[in-house]
Amino acid sequence: MRFSITNQTGIDLTYHYSPPLIVFKILQSDTIVCTSIDGLAFIHPIFEEVLLNEESFQDKWIAPNSVARDPRVSLLPGNYKAIVKHGSFFDFAKLKETEPIEFSIVEDNN
Numbered sequence: 001m002r003f004s005i006t007n008q009t010g011i012d013l014t015y016h017y018s019p020p021l022i023v024f025k026i027l028q029s030d031t032i033v034c035t036s037i038d039g040l041a042f043i044h045p046i047f048e049e050v051l052l053n054e055e056s057f058q059d060k061w062i063a064p065n066s067v068a069r070d071p072r073v074s075l076l077p078g079n080y081k082a083i084v085k086h087g088s089f090f091d092f093a094k095l096k097e098t099e100p101i102e103f104s105i106v107e108d109n110n
Contacts, residue, residue, distance in 0.1 A: 001024050001036075001060065001061045001063055001082055001084065002058065002059070002060045003022050003024070003058065003059045003060070003084045003086070003098070004056055004057070004058045004059075005051075005056065005057050005058075005086075005095070006054070006055070006056040007051045007052065007053050007054060007055055007056070008053075008054065009053065009092075009093055010053055011053055011092070012050050012051070012052050012053055013050065013051045013053075013090045013091070013092065013093055014048060014049070014050050014090065014091045014092075015048070015049055015050075015051060015088040015089060015090045015091070016046055016047065016048050016049075016088065016089065016091075017046070017047055017049070017087050017088040017089075018042075018044045018045065018046050018047070018087065019042045019043070019044070019047075020036075020037050020040075020042060020087065021059070021086065021087055021088055022036070022059040022084060022085070022086055022087070023035060023036055023037055023084070023085045023087070024036040024061040024063065024082070024083070024084050025082070025083050025084075025085070026063055026064055026075070026080055026081070026082055027080065027081045027082075027083065028078055028079065028080050028081075033064065033073070033075065033080065034063065034064040034065065034066075034069070034073050035066065036061040036063075036066050037066055038065070038066040038068065038069045039066055039068030039069050039070060040066055040067070040068045049088075051090075063075075063082070075105050076105065077104075077105045077106055077107045078104070078105060079102065079103075079104050080102070080103055080104070080105065081100045081101070081102050081103075082100065082101045082102075082103065083098065083100045083101075084098050085098075086098075
């Protein structure tokens with residue numbers, strides 16, 4: 001899964017965040033199956049960064065396991081929803097929520 005945002009405002013944007021900046025989640029029905037932060041711990045200082053005009057911020061997660069997930073999880077056949085939550089906020093611009101992506105895992109009967 002990938003998340004990308006490009007600053008097209010014409011100005012540099014300052015933002016503040018406390019880790020994790022981006023959290024990916026996979027849900028089945030309304031139940032969280034796994035996240036990109038499973039098994040991880042974070043300290044909570046607040047950082048300040050700048051996203052320069054015309055530059056992009058990107059993050060990715062090789063689902064369904066975080067680097068600390070134990071035991072590892074596999075997605076069984078079924079219907080799922082992938083969502084991404086961003087914890088940052090810009091001082092002079094508001095981000096809209098990302099739309100969930102629905103997907104299915106199907107059995108290979110070959």
